[in-house]
Amino acid sequence: VAELRAGKTLTKVAEDYHTTPSTVYKTKRRWDTYHNNGSRPRKGHPKKLTAIQIIRINSYINRHRHLTWNDSHWRRKWRSKKRILLSEENAKERLQFAQYWIPRVSELLLSCFSRECTIQNAPNDPDGWVFRRLDEKFCKDLVNCQSHGK
Structure with missing residues (x-):
């Protein structure tokens, strides 16, 4: 200059x-x-935490090991969901399913692992599954009738 x-x-x-x-x-x-030749700050959103806050969080975590943090986003990790308790009604339903399919295992395997079968979540039930063959492609009882239009 x-x-x-x-x-x-x-x-x-x-x-x-x-x-x-x-x-x-x-x-x-x-x-x-x-009036300065130092580097300017980069564009973008400013950091959410100051350096002293990061030091305090790290020291707190070191003292309390049961908490873990996601370093990249400064969010707490959540433990995985606990297994839902098996009620008597659900146990009976599962037993009936197993008893129904034990004599028909070959048909179940054929329908589950063939190209002619579509597997998807059951309508309105994310825990249930629907196995459809080609002839059942447009069965009304297997289709979710909920309207998603305006």
């Missing part, structure tokens, strides 16, 4: 410092605007 103010051209200063004239121009402009 001092050499430019002394009267040297951009190209001559760039040659002396083995850089491009555009870099010299940007450096001069930064000095004129900010």
